[in-house]
Amino acid sequence: MSIFSKFDDVRSAFGALTDIGRNPFDIRFDKILSPTEAILDGRSILLFGTNNYLGLTFDPAAIAASIDAIREAGTGTTGSRIANGTYSGHATLERQIADFYGRRSAMVFTTGYQANLGLISTLAGRDDHLLIDADSHASIYDACKLSAAEIIRFRHNDPRDLSRRLRRLEGLPGSRIIVTEGMFSMLGDTAPLRDIAAVKREMGAYLIVDEAHSMGVMGKKGRGLAEAAGVEADVDFIVGTFSKSLGAIGGFAVSDLPDFDLLRVVCRPYMFTASLPPAIVASVTASLHRIATDNLLGARVQANARRLHNGLAQAGFDIGLEANPIVAIRMADRELAIRFWNALIADGVYLNLALPPATPSSLSLIRSSVSAAHTEAQIDRAVSIIANTGYRLGVLSENAGRIAMPAAE
């Protein structure tokens, strides 16, 4: 009996996956050409599964700022903020994020995962109750494991269920902390935040919203769903990431609560890991400036999202109703999803394969994310490749009419 025996089930599931084709957890690109194209096995491939919503990974200003920062401050900080100190770039970035959100304070974390892990696990102590959406990201679930609070899940996007569960806690001591997400990463659906905020106000709770997938994408100023839904005043903490719309890595949390900065000396996932290196801090600062001053980016990703969503809906795929930058195609079963995903790669378009247990309701999904950097021609080409794969594998019926395949650019 090996130490790894506990993973026997995983090994057999993984074996079934790789018997059909590529290993979806280990795609090796030869070269990344741009936010929307790469070379895979010597061939050009369109990228439609990167969460690079604003396409800023090759932004010239961000690249230049990054290079300057390395020359000026070095390649790394070699330690945490509490031990090695705060670089001026960290402080500037925190001020800039707080200003972007119109909040009193901001804290920067080394990854988005750690932002959730740190904020949620530290805020919720013994006697407190965390009420999390059942479809929450793994970082939220892991934060719950690290927290001393009691954890209660409410049904996905169901404010009435949340309200019911808060009511069951009446009379118990401690704070109630509700956690939900602006846009959910698997299906691209958004939280009913106005209703959740109303429940929060009625029942007396704190509200944390993770805007990882909605920052830069939703809201006039690009702050995310809380802004778009007009409920920012009800959201006590917003968590976000630098790894999607901002094109780098890192995470943050913002708040108006006066004691927020106390977290810097009690939040272990903030205290006991190295801080972000200067190059990252500089590119994020540049990209955040770009988002704050160029609202065409948000409009472009939204327009592209509608184009992709419309294209896939017209082709007849089973997709969600919201035209957001994440569009997930539901597959009848696991094996079909695996074959579909492999076929798409062979035909030159990269999407994400999402399988249970990483998906809600045990769905097998082909998940796409669109970028402001995609051209209309790229989107149309991706839609036609996906649709033709759909006909070939019997996901779409022939009488829906084939979509003509445009020539490669």
Next chain:
Amino acid sequence: MANQYDNIEAEIVDVLKALVPEGTVISPKAGIARDLGLDSVAVMDFVMDIEDHFDISIPLDRIAEVESVEDLSRAVEALLKEKA
């Protein structure tokens, strides 16, 4: 109290019946994931049905300790007692 436990278990088995192939025998010792074939997401959804049924919330750490139908019935019994 034994009577109340038996009722709880019977109600849980009723909810489970709708989720497993027809004719599956559900014994108290049956592992919900191991023997009845529910994957981890399906187990979590099933637990939510049970929570609604009994009007309780089962904290995540207690769900983690549940393997069998009997474990779940005991957890529900304990929470109903706490509520009373």
